[in-house]
Amino acid sequence: MRIGFMDSGVGGLTVLGKAIRELPCAQFLYYADTGHAPYGTRSREQVLDMVHAIVEFLVDKGSDAIVLACNTATGIAVSSLRNRFALPVIGMEPAVKPAVENHCNHGKDAVLHKRILVLATPLTLQQEKFRDLVDKVDTDHIVDVLPAPSLVEYAENGIFSGTEVEGYIRHLFEGRDMQRVSAVVLGCTHFLYFRDLLIRILPPGILLIDGNEGTVRRLVSVLTETYGTAKVASCKNAGNSSCIDFYDTGHVPMAALKQNSYLKLLDGSVQQVKGEMQI
Structure with a gap:
């Protein structure tokens, strides 16, 4: 199962870490729109366009579900994304x-x-x-x-x-x-x-x-409703390692140096994951 995450930068890693603990065998895609960060000071129209473009990219990459790991992106785009795409789109809101x-x-x-x-x-x-x-x-x-x-x-x-x-x-x-x-x-x-x-x-x-734990609980619940208990259970096999593909603004693979900095931040919140992170 492939789960696409997006945020304007490093913030969504705090949500991704919890998702990896819950679904350590899933494949994750993480899109950091750092070239347009911070979202919180941009116009609503700008954020709406950027988030739709990112989610379209993650869907084209084979995501089975999308997590908007950003409160601002959720508030602006989650409704229109759900209307546009058939797959589950999980948003966040302040707790x-x-x-x-x-x-x-x-x-x-x-x-x-x-x-x-x-x-x-x-x-x-x-x-x-x-x-x-x-x-x-x-x-x-x-x-x-x-x-x-x-x-x-x-x-x-x-x-x-x-x-x-x-x-x-x-x-x-x-x-x-x-x-x-x-x-x-x-x-x-x-x-x-x-x-x-x-x-x-x-x-x-x-x-x-914060709303991170509730967001991941909702993700697991929606995945179970959509794809079935057996498929979600297969993602909880902690004997395997998580696979994460990182992308940056412009739909390009993230540079190795930046990937390493993201993995260091992620490792601080994913101490229980077995195996190595693969890029």
């Missing part, structure tokens, strides 16, 4: 629902005195799909949003720590009473690379919640 559910499980006092902060790209926060999500689950009006456009660029440049990015994050939170926040939703796959830094900066006890 607002589990954050709200967890928040409400702490009782009335939490609802009255604590809030949830969604950290995402500007374009994700502007999309009707995101606003509809918040309207549906945030009945107590406890969700706030905070755009963080530069975090994607820091991640793409491999800057995951240090005084510059730490200063940027601290500046984001200036003027906010973070003691009143119960959870921060990481609404962009790139933001997971800053988890350790965020834990150090934020007050103790704030949960960091």
Whole structure:
């Protein structure tokens, strides 16, 4: 089974890592549109055109399913992609629902005195799909949003720590009473690379919640519904190694040096996979 992943860059590797743990025998294609990153500061029309072109390429390469490992791409393109292509298209959305559910499980006092902060790209926060999500689950009006456009660029440049990015994050939170926040939703796959830094900066006890695990659960569920239990089970044979084909902007195979840097980032999140990654 071949599963195509796309993102504007390295962020989707955080989702791919979880998918490999669940389906270690599947074949994966990963398209990093780094030449157009970051998506979150581009126009809706630009992102729509780019994502459709990438998914068409991945479908032509024989993908049995597509994962939009990008919240911005999902918000803009997932509906039109599902209308255009017959295969499963799995999208992502900021994990607002589990954050709200967890928040409400702490009782009335939490609802009255604590809030949830969604950290995402500007374009994700502007999309009707995101606003509809918040309207549906945030009945107590406890969700706030905070755009963080530069975090994607820091991640793409491999800057995951240090005084510059730490200063940027601290500046984001200036003027906010973070003691009143119960959870921060990481609404962009790139933001997971800053988890350790965020834990150090934020007050103790704030949960960091992302949608990666839920996305992979949905992927496995949809694959099972579409192709059957036996075929999906065959992809869970951890005795075999995962095969990953990397592609870059322009539908070209990724350069070896860049592939190696991606594999290093991926290896950090796929410590349980047996065998070697093959390119």
